Structures are given as C-alpha cells and as structure tokens.
Amino acid sequence: MPNHQHMDEQQKEAYDKALRDSFRVLMSAIKLLLILVVGILLYIPLKSDIQQWLSPKPVVKTVSNSGVQPNEEDFDKVENGVHLATGLKFAPGFEDVRANCTVCHSAALVTQNRATREGWDQMLTWMQETQGLWDLGPKRARILDYLAEYYAPEAQGRRASLDLQEIEWYILDLE
Amino acid sequence: MQNKIPLSRRHFLRQTTLTTMGFALGAPIVFGHFMPKGLTPVALSNGASFDSLPGKRPEMIVLNERPVNAETPPHLLNDVLTPKDLFFVRNNGLPPRRDEINADTWTIRFDGEALRTEKSFTLAELKAQFKHYTYQLTLECGGNGRKEFNPPAKGNQWGLGAVGCAAWTGVRLKDVLNAIGLKSNAVYIGYYGKDMHLSGDPDKNPISRGVPMSKALEEESLIAWAMNGEDLPLLNGYPVRLVFGGWPASCSGKWLERISIRNKVHDGAKMVGQSYRVPCKPVAPGSKVEDKDMCIIESMPVKSLITYPKSGAQIKAGKQLPINGHAWAGDLEVAKVEYSIDFGATWQACQLKPPANRLAWQQFNASVSFPQKGYYEVWAKAIDSNGQAQPMLLPGWNPKGYLNNACHRIAIKVA
Incomplete structure (x- = not known):
C-alpha cells in the first residue's frame, strides 16, 4: 500500500x-x-x-561645398499647421503629397500654385501623360482632396492691390 | 501552487502588456529616431538647406529647388548689365554637374532634315573658326509675372524678376549654319541640351525648343560662351548656350549639345501642346483652349521695371525722388517711358536712353515730386516703337499665364 x-x-x-x-x-x-x-x-x-x-523622416543631404548647415531639429516640425521642411499644410493627405509629389519636384511647386480640384486633376493627368508620374490608385482622390482644400484659388479681380504686408518700409534720405 | 501560478502569470502578463504597449508605441519612435541618415530620398526633403543656387547671390528669390527656378528682386536689377550672380534661373530639368562638363572637349552637333551635311564642332573649333561678337541682349522668361493672373495658371509663380540683360559673347548662329550649308526647306531650328529630365529618364528631354529661321539668322542670334566677359554661370548654361534676345528665354537653349535644322516647326519638348503658347484669338478668363487654337509665343511684349528705389521708401516731404529702371520691347525698340503717381490719371515723361544695340534693354529715369504728405504708388509705363503700351491691368488672360506685361509700381510714403 x-x-x-x-x-x-x-x-x-x-x-x-x-x-x-x-x-x-x-x-x-x-x-x-x-x-x-x-x-x-x-x-x-x-x-x-x-x-x-x-513614415520616412525627411533627411537633408549636405553637399560638401555647402556652407549652410541645416538645423536638424526643424525637419519634421509643424508650426501653425505648416510642415516647416516642405512648407506644405500639415493636414490629411500631407503624407500622400509629400511621398508622391516631391520625388520629382520640390514642394514649392505645390505651395506656390492655386487651382480648383478640376485644375489639380488636370495637372496630375498632365504629369502622368508627359512627365512620368505613376498611377496613384486610391491616393489620387486623397491628394486631390488635399490640394483642392488647401491650395484653392482666391478671388483677386483683374489686378490685386500691392500687398502692403509684404512691403518692408525703410527711410530713404534724399539730398 | 494553483494560486501561485496565476499570480506570477498575472504579474508576467502585466509586464508583457506594458512591454507590448511600449513596443507598439515606443519602437516606431525609437526606430524613427535612429533611422540612418541618407536613407530617405533627398527629394523628400524640400532641400532649402543645401546650396541649390551655386554662383548666385542669397538675395535671389527661389521659387523652386527641383528644378531650380529663381528670380531677382527688382531693386537688384539696377545695373545696366545684370551681373552673373543676379541673373535669373529658369530650369526645366536638372542641369549637368560642373564636374561632368569639360569645356575643352565640349562638342555641338548640327543635324536635321534641312542641313546639307551633319557636322560637329568642338567649342574650341567654333571659337577658332568664326568671328566673335558681343551684344547686350535681354532675356525674359515667357512666364514672368505669371503670379498675377486670375484664375491662376499652373507653373512657377514668377513675380517681376525673371528678366535680365547681359553682354553675351559668341559666334553668330547664321555664320555657322551658312558654313555648313542650309537647304532651302529650312523652317525652324531646335536645340538639345545636356540637362536631364526630372524623372531621370534619359530618353526624355526636359526642354527642346527653338526659333524660326528668320530669328535664327538675325545678326544678334548667338551661340554664346561668355556673359559680361566671363564664362557663363553653370545655372545659365555653362559652357555654351544659345541667346535669342527679345524672345521667351526658353528659346535660348542652355548646355547646348545639338542643333537640328528642321523642315517644319520644331516639335521638341515644350514646343507643342500648350507650352510657351497663348490663345491665337483672345479668350475669356478661365477658358479651356484646345491645343490647335494655341499659337507659339515669339517676340515678347513691351515692359519696364523700376529698379530704383526699392519699393517701400519713406521720404521727407518736399524732396524730389529720383527713379530709374529699364524698359524693353521684344524685337522692337522702346519709344517712350512715362510715370504716374496718381494711378494713371496723369502721366509724366521719363528720360529714356537708346539701346546699346538692338534687343538690349534701355534705361529710363525721372525726378518725381509729390504734392503733399501721404501714401503714393509710382507706376511706370513703356510704349514701344509701334505705339503699343503696357496695360495698367493684367493683359489678356491665357491658360498658362504668359506675357504679363502690366505696369510695374512701387510704394512710397511721404512724411
């Protein structure tokens, strides 16, 4: 037992x-x-x-003969809704625009232009037909939404006034 | 024991969950932080941080870094001859690197349907075999002033400064073409340069434009290697380029490698479609215009720029304000320049110098007095030898925003 x-x-x-x-x-x-x-x-x-x-962080290439040293902390900074390194509005669609548009040209070509959704659509088509832009698939609609929202034309008439905000006033001493 | 296992398990699970959370949240940050530099394509950054304008002054206004496009602030265009380091840059593609260029072996090929035989010249041969000429020639981008068009036109939003006038030295294109032998069916010349298409595709030309034979064979039409007595700046076409004064600067091919003499209007990149074309007949703003209804821009319209003083001058009441600037008129001469301080209600004549040679910009000046204290704008208006004047409002709208020759104006305060 x-x-x-x-x-x-x-x-x-x-x-x-x-x-x-x-x-x-x-x-x-x-x-x-x-x-x-x-x-x-x-x-x-x-x-x-x-x-x-x-998503990849923007990295800046330093060219040997360049005297300008970039401030690395600024690269992904967003201030007042603007992505500082590219100057693009930081909003939904930003990543698609940065990833697809700035491969060939700088973001400045986007930020200085204004167009309706239809106008931007024509630009994408033109780039696809003549400049080697790839098929954007579902990203096309997101990119167009972004561009039409943040880079839309503003009414300015037949000729805008001088932009007084832009003028740097200075004293000119004359004889 | 049964108690003990769950306890340690709970502890273990709690730790794991924290680790998992930490992993899910933390790792990408850490990864992002330690991602090797240089991994991301350079193009993803805007590139404002590297020297994209070699040989140019930092005051240049950069519109675009890829391709490089930069204009000169109007008050820095005050010299009769625009200095090399202030001459605007309009690139359609990526310029060749300086170390890719050997000026000693640089060769230009001449071919095309309307040439008797194909022929190549090294730059040294061109310099040795043909007579040298120097002319002061005005180059203005066809899209200069585009920024003001409404509805807006796509492309670089040029303000005022995509224009300059330099002393260009080279050989006459007509001397070279006549030496090779033109056929009677010659219609147009088309250039090809060493710049690369933005996509990097070697089979694509970023730009390949040209001019009709009548312009190509003018005395002032040059294959030029020098600007103001020195080598061309890299961004303006070093080592050799075409210069056709008074026509859209895109006609004047840079980094010139090949000239085709065509038996039809040249059909290279940016010759066709809507590029450097305006509606053959006037259209309402915002209209869609078919390619077939667009005509190639040739001579640029009359225009002027006040280069002194810089806009924004505050002067003391009772003082005379000296103003000066340049005026140009494409293939024509400028006959008159006037200024107004009352938004065009009255105009006063400026003094105007004749051009140094055909197609050079002309200098004007005046001494302006103001009736009382306050805010003023000084507007300048040039009138060409055919009686055509600059409009005060925008000229006829066109889909691509070319040829804005509206009057220039500067702001002045009298206090």
Missing part, C-alpha cells in the same frame, strides 16, 4: 506536472493572443499617428 501510495504520489506528481505544463502552454497561447488583441486595439485609434511615425 505504501508502495501503492508512493506510486500514487509519483503519478499525482507526474499528473500535476503534465497539468502545469499544459497550463503553461495554454497561458502562453493566451499571452500571445492578448498581445495581439492589445496591439490591434492600440493600433486602431492611433493608426494615423503610428503611420506617421513609421
């Missing part, structure tokens, strides 16, 4: 061990599942932020 008892103890221990092992496996699976669920739950509300973090 003691022997039997002993056997029982051994069996129980083995049983417990097996139980612990399978529990461990089970918990590991749950652990992984939880990590996944938490990850997904976090990703959904933070999707755009995370994509932004993952």
Whole structure:
C-alpha cells in the first residue's frame, strides 16, 4: 500500500506536472493572443499617428561645398499647421503629397500654385501623360482632396492691390 | 501552487502588456529616431538647406529647388548689365554637374532634315573658326509675372524678376549654319541640351525648343560662351548656350549639345501642346483652349521695371525722388517711358536712353515730386516703337499665364 501510495504520489506528481505544463502552454497561447488583441486595439485609434511615425523622416543631404548647415531639429516640425521642411499644410493627405509629389519636384511647386480640384486633376493627368508620374490608385482622390482644400484659388479681380504686408518700409534720405 | 501560478502569470502578463504597449508605441519612435541618415530620398526633403543656387547671390528669390527656378528682386536689377550672380534661373530639368562638363572637349552637333551635311564642332573649333561678337541682349522668361493672373495658371509663380540683360559673347548662329550649308526647306531650328529630365529618364528631354529661321539668322542670334566677359554661370548654361534676345528665354537653349535644322516647326519638348503658347484669338478668363487654337509665343511684349528705389521708401516731404529702371520691347525698340503717381490719371515723361544695340534693354529715369504728405504708388509705363503700351491691368488672360506685361509700381510714403 505504501508502495501503492508512493506510486500514487509519483503519478499525482507526474499528473500535476503534465497539468502545469499544459497550463503553461495554454497561458502562453493566451499571452500571445492578448498581445495581439492589445496591439490591434492600440493600433486602431492611433493608426494615423503610428503611420506617421513609421513614415520616412525627411533627411537633408549636405553637399560638401555647402556652407549652410541645416538645423536638424526643424525637419519634421509643424508650426501653425505648416510642415516647416516642405512648407506644405500639415493636414490629411500631407503624407500622400509629400511621398508622391516631391520625388520629382520640390514642394514649392505645390505651395506656390492655386487651382480648383478640376485644375489639380488636370495637372496630375498632365504629369502622368508627359512627365512620368505613376498611377496613384486610391491616393489620387486623397491628394486631390488635399490640394483642392488647401491650395484653392482666391478671388483677386483683374489686378490685386500691392500687398502692403509684404512691403518692408525703410527711410530713404534724399539730398 | 494553483494560486501561485496565476499570480506570477498575472504579474508576467502585466509586464508583457506594458512591454507590448511600449513596443507598439515606443519602437516606431525609437526606430524613427535612429533611422540612418541618407536613407530617405533627398527629394523628400524640400532641400532649402543645401546650396541649390551655386554662383548666385542669397538675395535671389527661389521659387523652386527641383528644378531650380529663381528670380531677382527688382531693386537688384539696377545695373545696366545684370551681373552673373543676379541673373535669373529658369530650369526645366536638372542641369549637368560642373564636374561632368569639360569645356575643352565640349562638342555641338548640327543635324536635321534641312542641313546639307551633319557636322560637329568642338567649342574650341567654333571659337577658332568664326568671328566673335558681343551684344547686350535681354532675356525674359515667357512666364514672368505669371503670379498675377486670375484664375491662376499652373507653373512657377514668377513675380517681376525673371528678366535680365547681359553682354553675351559668341559666334553668330547664321555664320555657322551658312558654313555648313542650309537647304532651302529650312523652317525652324531646335536645340538639345545636356540637362536631364526630372524623372531621370534619359530618353526624355526636359526642354527642346527653338526659333524660326528668320530669328535664327538675325545678326544678334548667338551661340554664346561668355556673359559680361566671363564664362557663363553653370545655372545659365555653362559652357555654351544659345541667346535669342527679345524672345521667351526658353528659346535660348542652355548646355547646348545639338542643333537640328528642321523642315517644319520644331516639335521638341515644350514646343507643342500648350507650352510657351497663348490663345491665337483672345479668350475669356478661365477658358479651356484646345491645343490647335494655341499659337507659339515669339517676340515678347513691351515692359519696364523700376529698379530704383526699392519699393517701400519713406521720404521727407518736399524732396524730389529720383527713379530709374529699364524698359524693353521684344524685337522692337522702346519709344517712350512715362510715370504716374496718381494711378494713371496723369502721366509724366521719363528720360529714356537708346539701346546699346538692338534687343538690349534701355534705361529710363525721372525726378518725381509729390504734392503733399501721404501714401503714393509710382507706376511706370513703356510704349514701344509701334505705339503699343503696357496695360495698367493684367493683359489678356491665357491658360498658362504668359506675357504679363502690366505696369510695374512701387510704394512710397511721404512724411
């Protein structure tokens, strides 16, 4: 009996061990599942932020003969809703415009222009037909929404007044 | 034990969750932070931080860095001959790098349907075999002033300063073409340069324009290697370019490698479609115009620029204000320049000098007095030898925003 008892103890221990092992496996699976669920739950509300973090940061090439050293901290700074490094309005669609438009030309060609959605659409078509712009797929609509919203024409009549804000007044001493 | 495992598991799970959160939130930041520099294509940055304007003054107004486009503030155009480091830059593609250019071996090929034989000259051969000429020639971008058009036109939004006049030295294009031998069916010349298309596609030309034979064979039409007595700046076409004064500057090909003599209107890049063309008949602002109804721009319209003083001068009451500037009129001469301080109600004559040679801009000056203290604008208006004057409002709207020759004006306060 003691022997039997002993056997029982051994069996129980083995049983417990097996139980612990399978529990461990089970918990590991749950652990992984939880990590996944938490990850997904976090990703959904933070999707755009995370994509932004993952998207490439602008890096500036320094040319050897250049005397100007850029301030690296400024590169992804956004001030008053404007992305400083490109001068583009920082708003939905910004990443699509930066990623697709500034491959060939600088962002200044975007920011200095004004057009309706139709006008911007014609420019994209012209670039695709003659300048080697690729198929933009679903990004086309996002890019057009962005451009039409933030780079729309302003009514200015037959000729605008001199822009008095732009004038730097100075004293001119005359004989 | 059953109690213990869940406890440690709970602890473990809590830690894992934190790590997971940290991973989900933290890693991309860390990754972004440590991402090697130079990984991102340079084009993704705006590039305002590197020297995109070699050989040019920092006061130049940069409209675009890829391709490089920069204009001169009007008050810096005060010299009779625009200095090399202030001459505007209009690039359609990427210029060749300086170290890719060997001026000693640089060769220009002449070909095309309307040439008797194809022929190539090195730059040294051109200099040795043909007579040299120097002319002061005005170059203005066809889109200078585009910024003011409404509805807006696409492209570089040039203000006032995509214009300059330099002393260009070279050989006459007609001397070279006559030496090679033109056929009677010659209609147009088309140039090709060493600049590269923005897409990097070597089969595409960023720009390949030209002029009809009548302009090509004028005495002042040059294959030029010098500007104001020195080598051309890289951004203005070093080592050699065409110069056709008075026509859209895009006719004057830079980094010149090849000239085709065509038996039809040249059909190179930016010769066709809507580029450097305006509606053949006037259209209402905002109209769509078919390609077939667009005509190539030739001689530029009459225009002037007040280069002194800089807009924004505050002067004392009772003082006379000296003003001066330049006026030009495409293929024509400027006959008269006038100024107004009352928004065009009355005009007074300026003194006007004759051009140094045909197609050079002309200098005007006046001494302006103001009746009382206050805010004034000085407007200048040039009139060409055919009696055509600059409009005070925008000239006829055109889809691409070319040929804005509206009067220039500066703001003055008398206190």
